[in-house]
Amino acid sequence: MKKLTLALLALILPFLGNAQNFDKYESMKEVDAVVVTSKMFKLLTKIDLNADDSETQAYIDLIENLKEMKVLSTTKDDIRKQMAADVASYIKKGSMEELMRVSEDGKTVRFYYKPGKNDDYVSQLFMFMEGEEKNKPMSVILNITGEINLAQVSKLANDFKIPGGKELEKVETN
Amino acid sequence: MKRSVLILVLLSLGVVSCNNETTLQEFYVEHQNDNQYLAFDIPASLLTGNNASLSAEQKATLETIKKVNILGFPLKEENKDIYEAEKERLASILKADKYKQLIRYGGGTKKAELYYLGEDDAIDELIVFGSDDEKGFGIARLTGNDMNPESLIRLLRSFEEGELDVSGLPQLNGFLD
Numbered sequence: 001m002k003k004l005t006l007a008l009l010a011l012i013l014p015f016l017g018n019a020q021n022f023d024k025y026e027s028m029k030e031v032d033a034v035v036v037t038s039k040m041f042k043l044l045t046k047i048d049l050n051a052d053d054s055e056t057q058a059y060i061d062l063i064e065n066l067k068e069m070k071v072l073s074t075t076k077d078d079i080r081k082q083m084a085a086d087v088a089s090y091i092k093k094g095s096m097e098e099l100m101r102v103s104e105d106g107k108t109v110r111f112y113y114k115p116g117k118n119d120d121y122v123s124q125l126f127m128f129m130e131g132e133e134k135n136k137p138m139s140v141i142l143n144i145t146g147e148i149n150l151a152q153v154s155k156l157a158n159d160f161k162i163p164g165g166k167e168l169e170k171v172e173t174n
Numbered sequence: 175m176k177r178s179v180l181i182l183v184l185l186s187l188g189v190v191s192c193n194n195e196t197t198l199q200e201f202y203v204e205h206q207n208d209n210q211y212l213a214f215d216i217p218a219s220l221l222t223g224n225n226a227s228l229s230a231e232q233k234a235t236l237e238t239i240k241k242v243n244i245l246g247f248p249l250k251e252e253n254k255d256i257y258e259a260e261k262e263r264l265a266s267i268l269k270a271d272k273y274k275q276l277i278r279y280g281g282g283t284k285k286a287e288l289y290y291l292g293e294d295d296a297i298d299e300l301i302v303f304g305s306d307d308e309k310g311f312g313i314a315r316l317t318g319n320d321m322n323p324e325s326l327i328r329l330l331r332s333f334e335e336g337e338l339d340v341s342g343l344p345q346l347n348g349f350l351d
Contacts, residue, residue, distance in 0.1 A: 032281035034277070035279075043276065046294055
């Protein structure tokens with residue numbers, strides 16, 4: 001009996017561990033959360049159908065293969081601290097690699113990623129921004145999962161006008 | 175050992191069948207005469223006025239929209255318990271796979287979720303579920319027949335540009351206040 005429970009736990013834990021980290025923020029009153037699902041991305045590809053040029057086609061390819069985009073933002077000090085601590089431990093545990101780090105106008109933006117199927121793609125793009133927005137201290141977590149072409153991801157910034165969204169424009173590929 | 179597996183299986187089956195039990199439509203029918211609720215059932219033809227200036231394509235899109243129905247639950251002192259329970263019930267109905275979640279938002283006491291029913295190029299129903307723990311919750315459904323998302327968006331844009339006459343709408347606003 002005990003063994004079974006343990007086995008079950010062992011099965012379930014990895015899933016919980018992954019998701020639980022930031023899910024709690026979604027239901028917090030002090031946190032603004034926006035989640036865009038893969039179905040939304042699929043629908044968007046139906047709408048942006050003027051794919052005459054290869055640029056648009058590349059963008060559609062990007063969107064079609066996105067799984068989820070989640071943005072969590074808060075201006076409350078204690079939550080910001082908690083977020084920073086959670087991000088630090090998440091990065092350590094989650095085998096994420098640092099992509100880039102930008103500091104400007106009192107903002108620090110850090111990007112992390114998980115490698116994808118090949119060098120051009122990542123399977124997760126994680127951004128953590130600490131700084132100010134409209135004269136208020138603010139922290140923003142932006143997490144995108146799916147098959148992400150880093151060369152295309154900056155274009156998302158135009159379509160999703162969300163906190164921290166414009167930071168995506170900074171993502172460069174070398 | 176075996177028994178616990180059996181229980182697990184039964185439990186999971188129970189969860190699955192519960193989800194399939196009620197649909198949003200049934201929930202709506204169940205509550206449209208409930209005095210805790212406000213219910214509106216508005217045919218699309220009533221929402222729009224004279225649309226003679228619309229193009230044939232826009233008219234065709236408009237034709238695919240059947241009606242809008244809205245179910246609102248205004249929160250009062252005395253119905254707080256029911257509010258929580260009913261909100262929870264709606265949330266669990268919407269967890270069924272056929273309701274495809276597009277986007278969800280939460281901030282402060284407010285929450286909003288957008289769903290659709292049907293295929294991604296032929297939408298049968300567009301659903302907005304919103305709640306504010308200080309005011310109440312509401313669910314709005316735009317039902318139609320194979321609504322095409324692309325033409326729907328185009329129609330909405332023409333609405334923004336003032337081409338689409340929605341003279342029926344102001345009256346509705348009065349209702350909700």
